[in-house]
Amino acid sequence: MCASHSIRHxxxxxxxxxxxxxxxxxxxxxxxxxxxxxxxxxxxEFKNSLNEYSIEDINHEFExxxxxxxxxxRQETMFMSNANDITSNFSYYQIIGMGPNVVPLILRQVQRxxxxxxxxxxxxxxxxxxxxxxxxxxxxxxxxxxxWGKQRGLIEG
Amino acid sequence: xxxxxxxxxxxxxxxxxxxxxxxxxxxEYNCIAWAAHDTVRWWQPSGDPDHYWPPGLPFDYxxxxxxxxxxxxxxxxxxxxSFELGYExxxxxxxIHGTPQHMARQLAxxxxxxxxxxxxxxxxxxxxxxxxxxYGTVVRYMKRVI
Numbered sequence: 001m002c003a004s005h006s007i008r009h010x011x012x013x014x015x016x017x018x019x020x021x022x023x024x025x026x027x028x029x030x031x032x033x034x035x036x037x038x039x040x041x042x043x044x045e046f047k048n049s050l051n052e053y054s055i056e057d058i059n060h061e062f063e064x065x066x067x068x069x070x071x072x073x074r075q076e077t078m079f080m081s082n083a084n085d086i087t088s089n090f091s092y093y094q095i096i097g098m099g100p101n102v103v104p105l106i107l108r109q110v111q112r113x114x115x116x117x118x119x120x121x122x123x124x125x126x127x128x129x130x131x132x133x134x135x136x137x138x139x140x141x142x143x144x145x146x147x148w149g150k151q152r153g154l155i156e157g
Numbered sequence: 158x159x160x161x162x163x164x165x166x167x168x169x170x171x172x173x174x175x176x177x178x179x180x181x182x183x184x185e186y187n188c189i190a191w192a193a194h195d196t197v198r199w200w201q202p203s204g205d206p207d208h209y210w211p212p213g214l215p216f217d218y219x220x221x222x223x224x225x226x227x228x229x230x231x232x233x234x235x236x237x238x239s240f241e242l243g244y245e246x247x248x249x250x251x252x253i254h255g256t257p258q259h260m261a262r263q264l265a266x267x268x269x270x271x272x273x274x275x276x277x278x279x280x281x282x283x284x285x286x287x288x289x290x291x292y293g294t295v296v297r298y299m300k301r302v303i
Binding site: 074077114135137141 | 184197198205206259273275
């Protein structure tokens, strides 16, 4: 804000002295415009970069990340006989950290007969569709979760 | 990675004896279940609803608890790994902390079979084939009449 906007009482000389010259004003405005132009160009650049990636690209990258992490998790836990060790794996934690959007990808793995996803599904959804008598039997637990996923349109039937 | 090479890296003792992969990779059951002839459940004393443990037994990872689990199937503790006609034997492996990590079952041929984690069922010449850093060593044998 320039000093001429001050509302305190003062003499004209004082006012003239404190008021920036037009040149200074112009310079300030020009600097501000340059800053704005710079901001605009950053915004435009950002928008253009976004345009280079379609929603499909973003989905593919999300899926690629999931596949990368699940492959690593599988490899690192292949010979473990204790399921607590299998799910206490950093890649497994990272998959849960990808949030609820990862649920359909996990359900697809369950569809292929992969186990040890039920803890992640429970953590991500806050639900457990498995009835007590089926607990412990992978095929039955998988069936319950797949049914749950189909009802919500998360996987195809 | 070649599966056999991977096996020999994880279980160096297998490099010195006959062994053969006999199944696909299977997540449905683990080595304890496989020793108990169960191929649909994951046996583990976790108390987690995703796992099975014989009813009435505690949820703790001790040699005694695993022994009791197999007693419910008719096994009793025995002295050695040697093949005895008319009996089926199982072996319990523990790590350096005393925690059971693996079980193997003797086949009618005298060879042993192990489910390796979430991986394959593997036949191996001796019970010591899968001993090592991962599963530890065999400390208990059990047998039952077949």
